[in-house]
Amino acid sequence: MAKVIVVTSGKGGVGKTTTSASVATGLAKRGHKTVVIDFDVGLRNLDLIMGCERRVVYDFINVIQGEANLKQSLIRDKRLANLDILPASQTRDKDALSLDAVGKVLDELRTTHDYIICDSPAGIESGAITALYYADEALVVTNPEVSSVRDSDRILGILSSKSKRAEDGGEPIKEHLLITRYNPTRVKIGEMLSIEDIQDLLGINLVGVVPESESVLQASNAGVPVIHDDTSVSGMAYHDIVGRILGEDLAMRFLEPEKRGFLKRLFGT
Amino acid sequence: MTILDYFLKRRKKSAVVAKERLQIILARENAEKGSPDYLPALKKDILKVVEKYVAVDYSQIQVNVENDGDLEILELSISIPELQEKKQAVRQ
Numbered sequence: 429m430a431k432v433i434v435v436t437s438g439k440g441g442v443g444k445t446t447t448s449a450s451v452a453t454g455l456a457k458r459g460h461k462t463v464v465i466d467f468d469v470g471l472r473n474l475d476l477i478m479g480c481e482r483r484v485v486y487d488f489i490n491v492i493q494g495e496a497n498l499k500q501s502l503i504r505d506k507r508l509a510n511l512d513i514l515p516a517s518q519t520r521d522k523d524a525l526s527l528d529a530v531g532k533v534l535d536e537l538r539t540t541h542d543y544i545i546c547d548s549p550a551g552i553e554s555g556a557i558t559a560l561y562y563a564d565e566a567l568v569v570t571n572p573e574v575s576s577v578r579d580s581d582r583i584l585g586i587l588s589s590k591s592k593r594a595e596d597g598g599e600p601i602k603e604h605l606l607i608t609r610y611n612p613t614r615v616k617i618g619e620m621l622s623i624e625d626i627q628d629l630l631g632i633n634l635v636g637v638v639p640e641s642e643s644v645l646q647a648s649n650a651g652v653p654v655i656h657d658d659t660s661v662s663g664m665a666y667h668d669i670v671g672r673i674l675g676e677d678l679a680m681r682f683l684e685p686e687k688r689g690f691l692k693r694l695f696g697t
Numbered sequence: 698m699t700i701l702d703y704f705l706k707r708r709k710k711s712a713v714v715a716k717e718r719l720q721i722i723l724a725r726e727n728a729e730k731g732s733p734d735y736l737p738a739l740k741k742d743i744l745k746v747v748e749k750y751v752a753v754d755y756s757q758i759q760v761n762v763e764n765d766g767d768l769e770i771l772e773l774s775i776s777i778p779e780l781q782e783k784k785q786a787v788r789q
Contacts, residue, residue: 574715581723618713625712628716
């Protein structure tokens with residue numbers, strides 16, 4: 429049974445697309461046939477993060493309006509044969525995605541893929557609601573910062589009231605807290621909300637913590653999802669997150685300030 | 698305050714301030730979430746009526762809906778500047 433997972437946050441710039449790209453890549457690496465869909469119509473970026481921007485021919489809106497079929501629009505990842513990308517349209521209007529039409533596309537993808545990752549746009553308008561409407565699970569991406577925590581709380585309210593599962597009165601969407609840009613050193617000196625603080629405030633299960641790291645920018649510069657970088661803490665953190673989504677019981681890592689050796693302290697970096 | 702006081706007094710960490718502010722605002726926003734949609738409009742209409750007789754401000758009207766078993770209670774409270782305590786309860 430295919431699973432639809434929405435990556436959402438309310439606030440922009442917290443790491444939704446980075447997370448969508450890495451989680452989708454991680455699931456495909458583990459052998460699951462996965463598709464990642466960009467719901468940010470007009471501001472598409474997933475193609476850049478996945479490094480396939482020059483191979484976009486048709487997009488999500490073309491499929492919905494019958495100008496192309498799904499097979500023509502899916503872009504096969506250049507590294508993983510069981511990973512597809514469905515880009516958003518760069519030119520069309522946000523309201524071009526109707527709920528019914530999106531539902532039909534997702535139903536078709538459910539028959540061919542194991543995991544469908546929906547990369548939501550920021551905000552709480554129709555685009556964000558369309559992205560989360562059909563979700564079975566949600567990754568709520570949150571930064572340890574007041575406005576992001578408040579917006580995540582809003583999104584949790586919307587997940588439990590405006591999604592299909594909420595409207596049908598079925599089992600609620602499984603919500604996971606995913607903290608990004610975490611800086612253990614600043615948490616230790618009381619300058620940043622801790623994981624416990626955020627969990628207290630939002631009251632949902634933690635699926636993982638991605639520490640603030642230079643490798644995320646380097647990965648986006650290169651168009652290679654950061655999970656491919658096995659040497660970076662961010663890459664390893666996303667590997668753990670994928671494991672936990674698949675039901676593995678893994679201890680949290682990288683929550684303590686990095687111990688700097690004598691030489692490192694002496695010479696910096 | 699002496700200089701010594703300044704050094705001895707430990708200032709509240711900003712993360713603690715952030716958490717306290719969030720606890721308050723999230724509690725308030727979540728309380729509003731469960732209430733019926735018509736409450737703001739109801740408040741405005743009541744204000745119009747009351748204003749005919751006394752000068753009150755929108756912020757001085759409080760409307761709450763509480764659940765008491767299978768009974769839903771609509772509580773309405775208006776503070777009138779001169780007579781500070783005047784309370785009405787309308788039962789539905």
